[in-house]
Amino acid sequence: DGGITQSPKYLFRKEGQNVTLSCEQNLNHDAMYWYRQDPGQGLRLIYYSQIVNDFQKGDIAEGYSVSREKKESFPLTVTSAQKNPTAFYLCASRQGTSQPEAFFGQGTRLTVV
Amino acid sequence: GQQVMQIPQYQHVQEGEDFTTYCNSSTTLSNIQWYKQRPGGHPVFLIQLVKSGEVKKQKRLTFQFGEAKKNSSLHITATQTTDVGTYFCAGRGAGSYQLTFGKGTKLSVIP
Numbered sequence: 001d002g003g004i005t006q007s008p009k010y011l012f013r014k015e016g017q018n019v020t021l022s023c024e025q026n027l028n029h030d031a032m033y034w035y036r037q038d039p040g041q042g043l044r045l046i047y048y049s050q051i052v053n054d055f056q057k058g059d060i061a062e063g064y065s066v067s068r069e070k071k072e073s074f075p076l077t078v079t080s081a082q083k084n085p086t087a088f089y090l091c092a093s094r095q096g097t098s099q100p101e102a103f104f105g106q107g108t109r110l111t112v113v
Numbered sequence: 114g115q116q117v118m119q120i121p122q123y124q125h126v127q128e129g130e131d132f133t134t135y136c137n138s139s140t141t142l143s144n145i146q147w148y149k150q151r152p153g154g155h156p157v158f159l160i161q162l163v164k165s166g167e168v169k170k171q172k173r174l175t176f177q178f179g180e181a182k183k184n185s186s187l188h189i190t191a192t193q194t195t196d197v198g199t200y201f202c203a204g205r206g207a208g209s210y211q212l213t214f215g216k217g218t219k220l221s222v223i224p
Contacts, residue, residue: 031210040122042201042216043156050210058211090155094212101146101158102203102212 003027006091006105013085013112021076021108023091032074033092033102036060043090049074078110085112115140117204119215127223132189134218136202143207145178145185150217151198159187192222 004025013019023032031050035043045058049068063082068074074093078085088109092102116139126132136145144163148156160169162178162185169176175188189196199217 033212035214040216042119043203043214045211045213048211056211059213092156092212094210100144100161102148102156104155104157107155 004091004093004103004105006089006108008108009106011108011110013110015112016080018077018079019085019110021078021089021091021110023074023076023105024072025074025093025103026072027093027095027103028071029093029095029103030071031094032068033094034058034064034066034074034076035090035092037088037090037107046076046089085110115204115206115211115213117202117213117215119202119218121218122216123219123221125221125223126192128194129191132192132196132220134187134200134202134220136185136187136204136215138183138204138213140183140206142182142204143209144205145182146203146205146212147176147185147187148201148203148214149198150201154198156201189220192220194222194224196220197222 007022033048034046044060046064047066049055065077090107091105094102118137146161147159150156166180167178173190177186199219201214201217203212203214
C-alpha cells in the first residue's frame with residue numbers, strides 16, 4: 001500500500017538533546033512538508049521541500065533542521081536550540097498540480113523533559 | 114508572509130443543527146483546500162477550490178471560494194456525531210508549494 005510513514009509515534013527526550021523524526025513516503029511525491037501542531041495553534045509550517053536536495057524554511061524554522069537526500073525521505077531534527085520542542089509533529093507529502101491534496105502521516109508526539 | 118485566519122476556533126452544536134467555519138487570507142490565493150482531523154488522528158483532505166466564486170458540494174458539506182480568492186467557507190447541513198473533529202482550511206499562493214493552514218475550527222456535536 002502507498003502511504004506516508006512517520007516513526008516513532010511517541011518519543012521522549014531529555015532537554016538539551018537533539019532528536020530526529022523520521023518521515024518516509026512511497027507515493028512518489030515531489031513535495032514534502034513538516035508541520036508542528038499545538039493546541040489552539042493549528043498547523044504551523046516548519047520546513048518544506050519541493051525536490052530532492054532542496055528545501056525552504058517555513059514560518060517557524062528556528063531550532064529545526066531538515067535534509068532531503070532522497071525523494072522518499074524528509075527527516076526533521078529538533079535541535080537543542082528549539083526552546084519549546086514538546087509538540088505533535090506532522091509530516092505530509094504532495095504530488096503537485098496533478099494531485100493537489102496533501103497526504104499526512106500519523107504524526108509523532110515528542111515530549112521533552 | 115502569507116497568513117490564513119479561521120473562525121470560530123470552537124463550535125458546539127446540537128445534532129441536526131447547521132455549522133459554518135470561515136477562512137480569510139491576507140493575500141490572494143491560487144487555491145484553497147479543506148481538511149478534517151478527527152480526535153487523535155491526522156488531517157485528511159476533503160476538497161480543493163480553485164476558481165473565483167466556486168461552490169462545491171459533498172453530500173451535506175458545501176464549500177465556497179470567494180470572488181476575490183481571499184476567503185472561503187465550509188458549511189455542514191444537519192450535523193451528525195460523525196462530523197466531530199477539527200476542520201482546517203489551507204491556502205496556497207500563486208507559484209508556491211507552501212501550504213499555509215488556518216488554526217482550525219473544532220466542532221463538537223451534542224447528541
